[in-house]
Amino acid sequence: MVEVKFGDDLPEQIEFENENGVLTSQMIKYEWRPIKCDECGGVGHDGEACRMKKEEVQKERKKLKIKKVWVVKATVPHKVQTAKTSQEAQMGMQEGEVTCGVIDHLLNPLNIEIAAKVIEVNDMTKEKNVSDGQMENGNERAPQGLNSPWKHFHLRKFIQSQNVGLFGYLETRVKTGNFAKVYPRICPNWSIVTSYSAFPGGRIWLVWSPSCFTVDVRMLTEQMIYGVMNHKASGVQFCLSMVYGHNDKEKRSELWNDLIKCSRDVMNTQWVVMGDFNNILNLNERIGQPVLFSEIERFRNCVDSCGLGDAKMTGPFYTWSNKQQEDDYVTTKIDRVLVNGQWELCYPYTEAAFLLEGCYDHCPCIVKIHKELNKRAKPLDSSICGVILKGF
Structure with a gap:
């Protein structure tokens, strides 16, 4: 060594x-x-x-925009009136058809309120939208998460390059009132279900192409979106749980209980559970801080009760780091893809490919189903793949 x-x-x-x-x-x-x-x-x-x-770079640009010019002082007194302006953020939502619990074009049988909120801004308004960037000590803070326009372009490019028809995005940092402004710039013709009804910050987005999938949502909580995915072209049907575990371990206990409930609903259907669990499963999955068995006990019990196991993975083993240096550096595996026995029987050559972080907060993961055990073989259908994306 x-x-x-x-x-x-x-x-x-x-x-x-x-x-x-x-x-x-x-x-x-x-x-x-x-x-x-x-x-x-x-x-x-x-x-x-x-x-x-x-x-x-943003600070330098702001400095360059500030320009002071000497002007001749007016001798004739005059009044300057500030005109009130209004800006409305509206999104035309076309209502789609809902049959047999299928969600399409932002309609949700669970009565999820994700309609656009009209925001009027004038010179008397003192409210500040944190998701659009806020003033700190006189300086405007850069937009966070998916509120930044350059991140819209990057996400669109990523989804197109991977040729997927369904993906989950965690920790978007897009507030409810800003959703109607942000989402159409990313996937304007795709369907979506979010967790805004369970948590105002909308911790989870589940997005799919309506030409590729129909989605029947069975459970929606702050930490999980669970439903049945139906791939139109192949007729493949499977259950999916998109997970974003809470930072608080006591609240994560609710997630473990919900996953056990899902396992009873799944019965003999293929089931894949993917996302950021905010919890390691094994003792060797963190570097930089000691691991106690009590940290992993509840998660292990949940995985065993649900009959789940890790899908074959490629790429970086550790999926998140605190971006610190030397002695303060901590890296861990809190993102994973779990599948049940029925999934392994139907799709034995499933691959969970973790990519390098790049501009994301965690390593993105792409789930692919191969026809045979051959790394060079193309996936069975690239649009069946699922993608986990976490923060910017």
């Missing part, structure tokens, strides 16, 4: 003395190298996706 200081460049070769006392040089080949940022020195993203760099 060769130890390398965190932050140092990985060596291309090492020199050592062999058993005969001869100094030997050995080239090193890496199966995978972590991405290192040239701007901040952090790991898991490159310079283009560096948050620190973007914040500095």
